[in-house]
Amino acid sequence: MNTDSTIDLARLSAMDVALASRLLKGVRDATLSGHRPRVRPRPVIGESWGRMLRDGVDPERDVRLGLLSVDEVEERRRTSPLLPVLPVLREALGAVAEAAQHIMVVSDADGRILWREGHPAVLRRGDRLGFEVGAHWAEHVVGTNGIGTPLVTRRPVQVFSAEHFVQSHHPWTCTGAPVTDPRDGRLLGVVDVSGPLETMHPATLSWVTSVAQLAEARLREQHVGSLERLRAVAAPVLARIGGRALAVDAHGWPAAVTGMPLPDRVALPRSVAEGCVWIPSLGACTMTALPGGWLVLVDDAPQPLAVTRIVLDLGRARRPVLEVSGAAAEWTHELSPRHAELLFLLTLYPGGRSASGLAEDLFGDPGRTVTVRAEMSRIRRYLGGLLAHRPYRFLEDTEVEVRLPDDPLDLLPHSTAPVVAGERAREL
Numbered sequence: 001m002n003t004d005s006t007i008d009l010a011r012l013s014a015m016d017v018a019l020a021s022r023l024l025k026g027v028r029d030a031t032l033s034g035h036r037p038r039v040r041p042r043p044v045i046g047e048s049w050g051r052m053l054r055d056g057v058d059p060e061r062d063v064r065l066g067l068l069s070v071d072e073v074e075e076r077r078r079t080s081p082l083l084p085v086l087p088v089l090r091e092a093l094g095a096v097a098e099a100a101q102h103i104m105v106v107s108d109a110d111g112r113i114l115w116r117e118g119h120p121a122v123l124r125r126g127d128r129l130g131f132e133v134g135a136h137w138a139e140h141v142v143g144t145n146g147i148g149t150p151l152v153t154r155r156p157v158q159v160f161s162a163e164h165f166v167q168s169h170h171p172w173t174c175t176g177a178p179v180t181d182p183r184d185g186r187l188l189g190v191v192d193v194s195g196p197l198e199t200m201h202p203a204t205l206s207w208v209t210s211v212a213q214l215a216e217a218r219l220r221e222q223h224v225g226s227l228e229r230l231r232a233v234a235a236p237v238l239a240r241i242g243g244r245a246l247a248v249d250a251h252g253w254p255a256a257v258t259g260m261p262l263p264d265r266v267a268l269p270r271s272v273a274e275g276c277v278w279i280p281s282l283g284a285c286t287m288t289a290l291p292g293g294w295l296v297l298v299d300d301a302p303q304p305l306a307v308t309r310i311v312l313d314l315g316r317a318r319r320p321v322l323e324v325s326g327a328a329a330e331w332t333h334e335l336s337p338r339h340a341e342l343l344f345l346l347t348l349y350p351g352g353r354s355a356s357g358l359a360e361d362l363f364g365d366p367g368r369t370v371t372v373r374a375e376m377s378r379i380r381r382y383l384g385g386l387l388a389h390r391p392y393r394f395l396e397d398t399e400v401e402v403r404l405p406d407d408p409l410d411l412l413p414h415s416t417a418p419v420v421a422g423e424r425a426r427e428l
């Protein structure tokens with residue numbers, strides 16, 4: 001058998017499931033014993049196993065942390081940003097999951113199970129496994145699984161049988177997709193469909209992914225409604241202002257402007273308060289609270305850029321952060337996964353990188369320049385003059401520091417970009 005091959009779950013038929021499960025068990029056993037397996041695990045699984053070995057997760061023992069109390073679960077449910085889309089998830093997943101002898105699970109961004117519904121017999125089997133409301137199913141707690149692994153990789157993952165790191169999970173197939181906030185890219189949680197091994201179906205991954213995208217679309221619709229309400233409040237205020245001004249929500253999305261074009265989004269400081277602030281794309285501004293957002297008055301007096309230091313912090317557990325400091329102000333901005341990848345790539349090329357070069361680094365395809373140019377345009381909107389282009393690069397007079405995670409495997413673990421993957425491997 002070719003040792004460079006992997007198991008293609010999408011091609012498994014019902015008759016293949018038992019054989020594939022046995023084969024995967026051999027792959028897992030060989031990997032854990034330090035031997036080269038006959039078939040490689042899929043990259044997303046192999047990388048997860050590497051994190052589990054590093055973190056000391058016991059592959060033979062089911063370790064569980066304490067359940068949240070009833071009050072704690074109710075509080076997390078009440079404040080969960082996924083609560084408004086729970087009816088969507090139930091309608092699209094719940095009834096079908098029960099009929100297919102599966103259960104639907106919704107977790108928060110910490111990997112805590114907040115909602116669980118589905119086939120009664122499978123729910124009871126889940127109880128015996130610790131797969132219950134209030135349980136902690138983060139990857140570093142219970143190993144590779146359909147909740148914890150999507151939280152790390154930030155992409156949909158199906159974990160089949162012995163792809164689970166912990167042996168007691170092998171009779172299960174779990175398929176999870178992350179749900180992100182369309183306003184700022186923040187990870188909100190995971191929607192997961194799990195069931196006994198014999199009920200596994202390759203199409204489940206596409207199904208769960210589509211439902212997660214549907215939930216994000218519903219959140220986007222709600223966001224548009226909130227911007228319309230803010231616009232109604234801000235319009236009479238902006239009509240009385242002679243200079244440049246705009247009304248934005250708490251995430252920097254503009255609802256209305258005067259004296260300037262409507263920007264895509266304004267990168268607000270992490271802690272916004274009334275008074276004077278510095279915004280990279282606008283300069284010095286005065287902030288005033290509005291119901292549902294902020295009134296931003298732009299100071300049209302010339303302001304020196306005066307940025308002396310940029311820190312790209314990739315060592316944080318949750319999200320990469322960009323820190324900007326200088327004589328004018330200090331500013332922090334949480335980065336989306338794609339923008340973190342692009343800015344990290346730019347730090348590898350102090351002299352600059354063309355759009356085709358970044359496309360090759362990011363996708364392995366130098367022809368995908370349209371995507372790169374669109375994302376770099378979005379980055380330059382909120383970074384103002386901190387980035388030059390043709391080629392893309394940081395300003396020459398600016399000190400740029402990259403803070404890497406202690407373990408190379410934690411370097412942008414969601415990223416499949418060839419250069420990022422190479423940096424992870426190179427540092428090992």
